[in-house]
Amino acid sequence: KAGVTQTPRYLIKTRGQQVTLSCSPISGHRSVSWYQQTPGQGLQFLFEYFSETQRNKGNFPGRFSGRQFSNSRSEMNVSTLELGDSALYLCASSFDTGTGELFFGEGSRLTVL
Amino acid sequence: QKEVEQDPGPLSVPEGAIVSLNCTYSNSAFQYFMWYRQYSRKGPELLMYTYSSGNKEDGRFTAQVDKSSKYISLFIRDSQPSDSATYLCAMSVQGGGFKTIFGAGTRLFVKA
DSSP: OOOOOOEEEEEETTTTHHHHEEEEOTOOEEEEEEEEEOOOOOOOEEEEETEEEEEEEEEEOOTTEEEEEETSSSEEEEESOOGGGEEEEEEEEOOOOTOOOOEEEEOEEEEEE | OOOOEEEEOOOEEEOOOOEEEEEEEETOOEEEEEEEOOOTSSSSSEEEEEEEEEEETTTTTTEEEEETTEEEEEEEEEEEEEOOOEEEEEEEEEESSEEEEOOOOOOEEEEE
16 A cells, blocks of 8 residues: 655755645545644644645645645645745645544655755 | 643663653643654654553553643653654644644664
C-alpha cells in the first residue's frame, strides 16, 4: 500500500516568489492536513481538507492557502514568500473515523533566500 | 501560551536507561492523546495512542494520561540506540473532523 507522497521534496525560492506543494494521500483517506515544522516552533497546524472543503484552519496568514481535489489529492500554496517561511512542510492523511491517526509524508523542505 | 507544551531537550541517555518524556496541555477538550516518533529526514509516525485518562503499554513503551493534571507521559524501558529520534506528543479533539495539535518535540539521543 503506497504511503503519503509529497512533491517536490526540496526546493529553493527567493523572497516575494510563490510556491505550490503537492500531496497525494493514502488510497481511501479523504482527510488531508498540512503542517509547518521549524526548529523553533515545532509542528504547527496549517489547515485540514475533507471532501474538497477546508474543515479546520490554523493561525497562519492568508498567504498560506490550500485546496483539495476530487481524488483527495491536495495542494498548498504560499504567496509572497518571506525568509521565515523556510521550513519543512508536512502533509498527513487520515480516515475520518476511529482514532484519526495521521499518516505523514516525508515532507517538502522549502528554503527561502 | 501554547496549547501543548513539551521540553525540546535534547535528552541524552546511556543505552538501557529508562526514558521519561512529558507534555502538558491547556485545552480540557482534548480527547485523544498520542506520541509520534520522527527520525531524521522522515515524517512523524504514530507510536502510541490513548483515549482519555489511563495507561497503555506496548512492548518497551508505556503511555500515561492524567486528564485532571493535563499531563501526559511516555516511558521507554531498556532504551536502545535505535530509539534515538524526536518524540512528539499530540492531542486531538473530534468535532467536524479531528484537529490535532503537536508539542514541539523532544530530541532523544541514546548512546551505545
